Amino acid sequence: xxxxxxxxxxxxxxxxxxSTSGSALLPNEPLLFEIGxxxxxxxxxxxxxxxxSRLGGFARQTPLDLAGLTEPxxxxxxxRLSRLNHSIDSGMYPLGSCTMxxxxxxxxxxxxxxxxxxxxxxxxxxxxxxxxxxxxxxAHWLMTLTNTTAVCLTPKAGAHGELCGMMAIQAxxxxxxxxxxxxxxxxxxxxxxxxxxxxxxGYTVRSIAARADGTVDVEAVxxxxxxxxxxxxxxxxxxxxxxxxxxxxIAAAVHKAGxxxxxxxxxxxxxxxxxxxxxLGIDAMHINLHKTFSTPHGGGGxxxxxxxxxxxxxxxxxxxxxxxxxxxxxxxxxxxxxxxxRITAFQGQMGMYVxxxxxxxxxxxxxxxQAAKDAVLNANYIKARLQGAFSAPFGxxxxxxxxxxxxxxxxxxxxxxxxxxxxxxxxxxxxxTMYFPLVVHGAMxxxxxxxxxxxxxxxxxxxxxxxxxxxxxxxxxxxxxxxxKAPRRRxxxxxxxxxxxxxxERELVVSQAAx
Ligand SMILES: *Cc1c(COP(=O)(O)O)cnc(C)c1O
Numbered sequence: 001x002x003x004x005x006x007x008x009x010x011x012x013x014x015x016x017x018x019s020t021s022g023s024a025l026l027p028n029e030p031l032l033f034e035i036g037x038x039x040x041x042x043x044x045x046x047x048x049x050x051x052x053s054r055l056g057g058f059a060r061q062t063p064l065d066l067a068g069l070t071e072p073x074x075x076x077x078x079x080r081l082s083r084l085n086h087s088i089d090s091g092m093y094p095l096g097s098c099t100m101x102x103x104x105x106x107x108x109x110x111x112x113x114x115x116x117x118x119x120x121x122x123x124x125x126x127x128x129x130x131x132x133x134x135x136x137x138x139a140h141w142l143m144t145l146t147n148t149t150a151v152c153l154t155p156k157a158g159a160h161g162e163l164c165g166m167m168a169i170q171a172x173x174x175x176x177x178x179x180x181x182x183x184x185x186x187x188x189x190x191x192x193x194x195x196x197x198x199x200x201x202g203y204t205v206r207s208i209a210a211r212a213d214g215t216v217d218v219e220a221v222x223x224x225x226x227x228x229x230x231x232x233x234x235x236x237x238x239x240x241x242x243x244x245x246x247x248x249x250i251a252a253a254v255h256k257a258g259x260x261x262x263x264x265x266x267x268x269x270x271x272x273x274x275x276x277x278x279x280l281g282i283d284a285m286h287i288n289l290h291k292t293f294s295t296p297h298g299g300g301g302x303x304x305x306x307x308x309x310x311x312x313x314x315x316x317x318x319x320x321x322x323x324x325x326x327x328x329x330x331x332x333x334x335x336x337x338x339x340x341x342r343i344t345a346f347q348g349q350m351g352m353y354v355x356x357x358x359x360x361x362x363x364x365x366x367x368x369x370q371a372a373k374d375a376v377l378n379a380n381y382i383k384a385r386l387q388g389a390f391s392a393p394f395g396x397x398x399x400x401x402x403x404x405x406x407x408x409x410x411x412x413x414x415x416x417x418x419x420x421x422x423x424x425x426x427x428x429x430x431x432x433t434m435y436f437p438l439v440v441h442g443a444m445x446x447x448x449x450x451x452x453x454x455x456x457x458x459x460x461x462x463x464x465x466x467x468x469x470x471x472x473x474x475x476x477x478x479x480x481x482x483x484x485k486a487p488r489r490r491x492x493x494x495x496x497x498x499x500x501x502x503x504x505e506r507e508l509v510v511s512q513a514a515x
Contacts, residue, residue, distance in 0.1 A: 028487070033504050035069060036067035036069035038064075040068040043070075086425075092448070094432050094446045095298075096444075096447040098447065100449065103294045106358055107359055110358045111354040116134070121346035125329070131350065132322045141360050147276035147277070148308035151306055152321070154306075156303055157304075158305040159196070159197065161286025162286055163201070165286055169230060169283065169284060170201055171338065178258065181258075184198035184229070184231050185208055185224050185231070185232040188207055189438070190264070191266065203230060208220050208224055208232075213397070214393065214439070215240075215242055215246070216238070216244055218249040218250050221250050229259045231259050231260040232254050232261055232262065234250065234261065235267060236277070237401065240437055240440070241403060248280055248281060252281065264286070265277065265286055267401065268288075270401035271400075272371070273365055274372050284309050285307065285308050287308065290302070293360060302349050302351065303352070304356070315338045316339055317340070318341060319342055320347055375448070375450040376399075378449065379446070382448055383398070386405065389469070392405055393405070393441075404440060405444045407442025415471040415480070417444055419482065420444070421444070423478055425485070
């Protein structure tokens with residue numbers, strides 16, 4: 001098979017495509033440059049007889065090198081590419097920690113309303129009063145659901161929200177003359193963004209070991225606290241899918257030591273409408289709108305990570321924010337007093353605000369609580385069904401919104417967690433999260449969310465049980481050779497991430513064509 005410059009098989013044969021995906025209906029997709037070519041245009045344009053260009057020195061000196069394709073060719077290319085991807089719209093996506101829930105089409109419809117979809121961030125505020133009101137309502141819902149005093153809507157991801165919340169904590173410590181506090185406590189089970197955020201702000205990370213049951217011990221926190229500690233970053237429910245039973249005691253100990261409690265709220269979907277984190281003593285917490293309140297995500301965006309803040313941190317909330325004024329709502333864009341200034345350009349992800357508020361209003365407060373409870377119920381159903389055949393690191397205790405297993409049950413089979421996950425692809429499921437959290441050996445983290453019906457959960461569990469039985473029966477190749485039915489087999493993911501080839505190189509294709 002010939003390879004193109006990107007190391008992918010090139011299209012060959014009469015149809016122009018080599019069908020190597022295992023399905024004639026899912027041909028291998030060539031690059032746009034291999035379908036069309038740079039010498040032709042996809043549309044018929046009349047010849048022009050203009051001999052002098054008015055572009056002067058701005059005229060392009062080198063060819064643009066864009067492949068000319070007809071509209072159907074371009075359309076088919078992108079539709080075919082989209083079919084190579086698994087999505088929540090095509091099947092269950094049990095990726096733990098990521099909360100791949102159904103994205104209601106109503107949200108999309110609302111986000112596309114011209115009054116939201118077509119506005120510009122630099123429009124005069126008198127012309128976008130509805131959009132400002134939506135932002136204010138969203139802020140109100142977030143503060144009410146969390147029982148907090150302020151919210152900064154603008155961060156564009158969970159990780160960005162962490163940065164924003166921790167900057168507020170840093171500013172508050174400095175304002176108190178406590179700028180010498182340079183340590184942040186982070187439990188071992190934390191998402192990688194937590195220590196990364198702390199380190200990015202110049203803090204030293206002090207790790208807190210997990211207890212044998214997967215939760216954080218208040219005594220371990222007390223032992224790590226001291227006059228050098230600025231904050232703790234604690235996820236609740238934590239990344240093992242467990243509600244931290246001592247969270248209130250931990251908050252009290254942290255405050256007593258003069259530190260702040262940053263809560264990673266990415267798992268808020270498990271407790272929204274049921275528990276208000278403000279009641280647990282948190283000072284700052286980001287909420288992943290794209291996880292908890294739906295919105296397609298996973299392909300790099302868009303995300304939105306608003307941060308709620310306690311009364312102590314409220315004065316440091318960044319701009320812009322919406323405020324009532326004489327003539328309606330105003331957008332406060334300039335720093336007043338102690339606030340941090342801006343953390344993003346403009347006003348953040350407006351489309352996500354619309355989707356999140358639509359999700360909230362269409363569920364209502366009671367509906368959000370029901371969604372959280374259903375997410376927890378679904379995860380416990382999976383845990384209960386798989387428990388006998390799989391190994392649960394923290395025993396039989398119920399979980400929150402995700403079920404965690406380790407690779408103990410695969411011992412001696414020659415099958416790894418990675419192999420197991422790859423075999424799941426051949427059965428039509430996106431793999432669960434693997435090897436995270438790090439505190440569990442060969443972790444498999446399964447998050448069904450509230451969206452999946454019982455039939456789908458049962459089919460998933462049947463497949464999982466069948467795979468576990470097969471691994472134990474010694475049918476190793478079903479795993480080590482997997483995926484066999486996917487458009488691509490095993491990829492060198494590290495190389496793809498470390499040295500991606502993102503540009504098409506004309507010369508190489510030409511030289512290959514000459515071979
Ligand atoms: C997803 C997640 C994050 C990061 O959120 P992004 O929007 O991906 O930046 C942080 N912590 C936890 C526990 C998460 O699950």
